[in-house]
Amino acid sequence: MPKAKERDGVFQRTDRSGWWVSYVDASGKRKKEKVTAHTRTQAMTALAQIKTRIERDSIMGVKSASEITTAELLKRFKTHQKAHLRPTTFVRLNGILETLKAALPTLAKEITRQTVTEFIGKRSSEVSAGTVAKEFATLRHALQLAVEWELLITNPAQGAKLPKVSEGRTRYLSPTEFKAALEAAPDWMRGPMALAAFTGMRRGEILGLCWKDIDLANNRLYLLETKNGTLGVVPLNALAVQVLKSRPVGRPAELLFPEVDAAKLSVYTKRVFKSLGIEDASFHSLRHTAASWLVMEGVDLYAVGRILRHKSPRMTQRYAHLSPEFMAATVNKLDGVFAGSLPAPREHMLALAGDSVPSR
DSSP, rough: HHHHHHHOOEEESSSSSSSSEEEETSSEEEEEEEEESHHHHHHHHHHHHHHHHHHHHHHHTTTOOOBBHHHHHHHHHHHHTTTTHHHHHHHHHHHHHHHHHHHHBBBGOOOOHHHHHHHHHHHHHSHHHHHHHHHHHHHHHHHHHHHHHSSSSSSSSTTTTOOOOOOOOOOOHHHHHHHHHHHHHHHHHHHHHHHHHHOHHHHHHHHOOOOGGEEEEGTEEEEEETTTEEEEEEEEOOHHHHHHTTTTOOTTEEETTTTTTTHHHHHHHHHHHHEEEETOOOOHHHHHHHHHHHTTTTTHHHHHHHHHHSSSSSGGHHHTSSOOHHHHHHHHHHHHHHHTOOOOGGGGGGGOOTTTOOOO
C-alpha cells in the first residue's frame, strides 16, 4: 500500500499537453486521467479532491463503475435473457439490442440520464410510441442488471419519462372478413391464421409449436412458458383440431410450421387484409378476433383471460366494451329477467312533467 501511495502524483506527458494525475480508485485499480489544470499546484489540488472522493466512497462502500463497453454489456444481457425468453421473443431482442448499441456511448458508464432522454426523443420521431417503449424497457432492464452485477453504480434509465402510448382500437375481424382473408391467403399462411383466430394464440406461440406439444386425444396443446417456467394449456375446438389434422405429421421435435417465417407472415397478413379493404389489421388482430367473439358469445372476461393466458385481468378489460351494440343487446336481456316486477303506474305519475307531485 505505501508503494501505491508513492506512485500517486501529478505529471505531464511528452505526447500530450496538460496535467495528468495517477491514483488508486475505490476498487483498488490504478487510474490515470487528465485534469483541468494550468499549473502543478492546480493539478495537486485536483488530485486531492479526487482522493477525498475516493476515501468517502470507500467508507460508504461505493464502488466505481467498470470499464465495460456498451456492446459487451448488451452481449452479456442477451446471454442472460436467452434462458428467460421464448425463442421468437429472443429473436426480436436482437434487433432492439442492435438499435441500442448504435445509439449509445461506447462505454456503458458514459450512459447518463441525458443520454437516455435524448435517445427517447430521437426514436420518438422515427418510430411508434409502442416501439420506443419496448426499446426503453430493454435498455432499463439491461442497465438495472449491470447495477446488480456491480458493473455500474446507478441505473440512468430509472425514472426517465416515455411518450404516452395510445391504447388505440382493438381491431377484430367479422366472420365474413375472416373467411375472405383465409380464401385470399396463400396455402402456407392459412394454417397459422386459422389457429390464431380459433385459439387466440400469439404468432410466436403458433410458429414455435412442435408435434410433441399437441395432444389430439384430449383436444389440447401445451405451451412451455419459458418466462416463468410454467406450462400453458390451450384447449382446442373442432375447427382448431381440423387445422392440425390437415398438416402432415412430423417427428415429435419437429415444428408444426417449419416453412413459415415470422416476419414474412406478419408482412403478408397485412397485405392480404389491405387487398380486401380490411384496415388497421395485423396478424395479432386474429388473436383479438378470438377474444372479441368469445365475449360477444357470452363468455365472461375471466374465462377469456384464462384462454388467452393473460398475466393480469387488466389485460382482458380491453374487450369489455368492444361492441356497444352487443353490450346494449346484452343489457336488454334484463328486461326478460325482471319482466312484471314494476308495479302499475299511479295516476299522478301520468301527469304532465310540469305538474307538482301530490303531497302525502
